[in-house]
Amino acid sequence: MKDSIYKFIIYAVCLITVGFSIFLIGSDNVSPFTTQATIHKTIANIAPEVSGVITEVNINNGQNVKAGDKLFSINSQNYQLDVQSAEAELHSAQELDSAKWQELKSASQSLIQRNLELDNAQTKYARSQRLLSKGLLNEQDFDESRMNASIAKSAVEAANADVLRIKVELSNKNKSSAIKIAETALAKAKLDLIRTNVTAQFSGTISNLQLQSGSYVNKGTVSLFMINEESTWLSADFNEKGIVHLQAGANVWITFDAMPGQVFSGQITNQDRAIFDSSTSTSQLSTVTNDSRWIREQQKIRTRIHINDANTALIAGSRASVIVSNGNIIIDTIGYTWIKLVSWFRYIY
Structure with a gap:
């Protein structure tokens, strides 16, 4: 009796093993499976827009911050002086x-006077002719x-030219070009002063913080990283044989190494339509790679x-295994059973 039970168990295990082996061998054609999947989150590289010495760090590593929270501050004394200089x-x-407007007013009055003198000179000239x-x-x-009369006419022309010159310099009735330039410089100085306080542009988590007070940071140099917990996706690489099943909207089952025994569902949103090929770099001759193996390694599709x-405890870089649903109840039953077994294996490995 015991021998029969043992035989049954052995046969059952062998049958299941063979069955899953056959399924995995052909899975790329019916229900693609991969263990090469990684969690990704949007990571923002935070860099100051001005240079200076850090005077205050307002966050800790791993801290959750909200949009608008101050992250760190840069010495603002030089930028305050720049604002004062721009204001001056x-x-x-x-x-x-203002002086130009007064000059224009004076030149206009002078033009009126020169016109009167011209009229008087021309009247005298006409009388002299008679x-x-x-x-x-x-x-x-x-x-x-x-x-x-000729001198008076030249004086009018000179006065008129002087008025036109000043009007050109005051082409804008409200602001001269010099004022616009000064206002722009002041606005930039004030903006730079505001930028000495670096704030979060979105809600997220601080990662790999290494800033400290007294350090000098350059404009545009990455100083810390923020993880956007709201933007999470899984990047999975499948063999290209399964491309027919790797279309947007296809359902998948996922198990994470970090969460043994759990199976999550998901959908393919898109696939990368190009793969980097180091042998055909731009503006270089193609390099042909000879492969001595009879069966070459398959290309992957991301x-x-x-x-x-998605569980918020998962970090960027967490590894996972993924299987794509076929839509056939029998194949999907086998596929789900396999991914469930994989999730249990994670208790051990």
Whole structure:
């Protein structure tokens, strides 16, 4: 009786083993399976937009922060001085602008006066012409009258040119170019002063924090990392034989090494449509690689997978195994059973 039980158990184990082996061998064609899957989260590289010495670090490694929270501060004294300097430059430009308007007013009054003088000179010249024609005026007086009219006309032209020059300099009725430049410089100085306080642009978790007060940081140099816990996906590499089943919307089952015994569901959202090929780099001749093996290694296709109800305890870099649903109840039953067994194996390995 015991021998029969042992035989039955041995046969059953062998049959199940053979069955799963056959399934795995052909799974790429019916229900692709991979152990090469990794959790990814959006990681922001936080870099200051100004340079300086760090005066205060307001966060700790692993701390959850909200959008708008201050992360660290940079010495602001130089930037405060820049603001004061820019304010002085703006004040100077405004004073010069005010003086220009006064100059324009004076030039306009001068133009009016020169026009009156021209009218008077032309009237005298016309009178001199009539007197000369009647023989009541000598040539010398007539020439003097004509010269005065010509001088008065030149004076009007000069005064008019002076008014036009000032108007060009004051082309904008409200602000001169010098004021605009000064205002821009002041706005930038104030913005740089604000940027001495580096704040979080979204909610997330601080990772690999190594900042400390007294350190000097350069503008644009990555200073810390923030993990966006809301943006999580699984990157899985499958053999290209299963490409027919690796389409957007396909359902999958997932088990994580970090969570033995648990199976999660998900869907393929997309796949990377190109793979890096180091043998055909841009602007270089192709390099042909000779492979002496009879059966070469298969190409992998990377897919991005959305995880339903992803556990927030999972970190970026967590490894997983994934199997794609076929839609056939028999194949899916075998596939789910296999991924469940894999999840139990994680208790041991």
